[in-house]
Amino acid sequence: MLTLPIYLDNNATTPLDPRVLDAMMPYFTNMYGNAASRNHPFGWQAEEAVDYAREQIAALINCSPKEIIFTSGATEADNLAIKGVYEMYASKGNHIITATTEHKAVLDTCKHIEKIGGKVTYLPVNAEGFINLEELEAAITPQTILISIMYGNNEVGVIQPIREISAIAKKHGILFFTDGTQAVGKIPVDVMADGIDLMAFSAHKMYGPKGVGALYVRRKNPRVKVTAQMDGGGHERGMRSGTLNVPGIVGLGKACEIAKQDMEADTARISAMRDRLERELLTMEESYVNGSREHRLPHVANISFKYVEGEGLMMGVKDLAVSSGSACTSASLEPSYVLKALGLSDDLAHSSLRFGLSRFTTDEEVDYAINHVKEAVTKLREMSPLWEMFKEGIDLNSIEWAEH
């Protein structure tokens, strides 16, 4: 039985896996201890649960359980990594290298760093969404202390060449931080093999609960430290104070355990559905996939439908919960900065939809989505003066548009 609307916005958040909820429930009810309470069984129980979660997480990303710092989510972990490194390594330098397609949690943190006197280089990306490794290396100065490049992009799913980037960082003795929010739990991420020094990720992008995430902080070769951004009880090896969110952490742990166990089967099934969705939608003329199709997260498809406006399209696909590259919520339209960074024109960026599939997406839902999108695009094109001009062979760039 198909229930509408169909949720295809799994890059924004994923549903909670019932197995994760089951694991969390006891910690909401009778196991309510504070993991920092050392004097009674309630505290011990909570601490044990947190330690177990650390092991589950460590097993997924191949690190030591001691290297996990729990946070409220990926945004906090991004902030802690960048600001924490900036403060901790201030004597070494004040320059950070990142990319224009990073998540706002990284970009805005970098802007903050600039405001307090730091220097930040924002690397451009090519049409496929990749940074240029030569440009990365050329941007390094004696003052560079951190390279911050995301693992997989949230809008187009492009996976950056993480191992090549970490090799460059290592060669120059610079720390490498990656925002792994969209990648961890979806594709194999191995901090040892990938040469990652710090990594942010979040539970609710991998079928865990909202409000909990983690920062991986390497303890050996090199031993990395970050300055705490909140003062308090000195939890998490002094790097993040605040009473631990025990049910959330248990949920993150369980989500990681399931991800490790089901990843191969999930990926095979989800990417087959994603590929089918994409193949079918691309049978419509003037539709384009944004970003690399080769090095991409298995559950994402970002497609532009030329000559159709994004918000109108969103209204036409009302049975689907998807994201648009257009943010037409104010008089001044702002197309996605990620798509713009890939070199898309404003109109093509406005005409894009992001489909994010999950382990709970069904073939039936994908079939429905394909037909629904095709109908909406066809209908809107019949209504579009731009489509008519295109069909008549008129070059839209030859027209003097009245900007408004």
Added chain:
Amino acid sequence: MAYSDKVIDHYSNPRNVGTLDKAKSNVGTGLVGAPECGDVMRLQIEVDENQIITDAKFKTFGCGSAIASSSLATEWLKGKSVDEALAIDNMDIVEELALPPVKIHCSVLAEDAIKSAINDYRVKNGMPELELSKSHH
């Protein structure tokens, strides 16, 4: 964003979508907006010898409110004289469709499209172009 029932109705069942022969001297065409702004409206009117608009068609690239604004405009134009059509104000559209403040620009565009179509018709028929006031609400 929540759309009003009227916007949804016009979006789902747009009135007068289509194309008139712009080569005809009694057809006026207005093309306003820009693709990079996310709205392009083309509105056309056909005028008889008594200066009455006998037909109106539109095609719009834009959000639901832009589509509804132009659809409504064509509905209102039919049967009106050219002078009456000139009196259509964007705020009438805002009111009829219950557009929220962020969508007022869609109604402005529809008013611009009407005036631009009328001007095209006037110029084609040897009448002077009207100075269009830019003082929108």
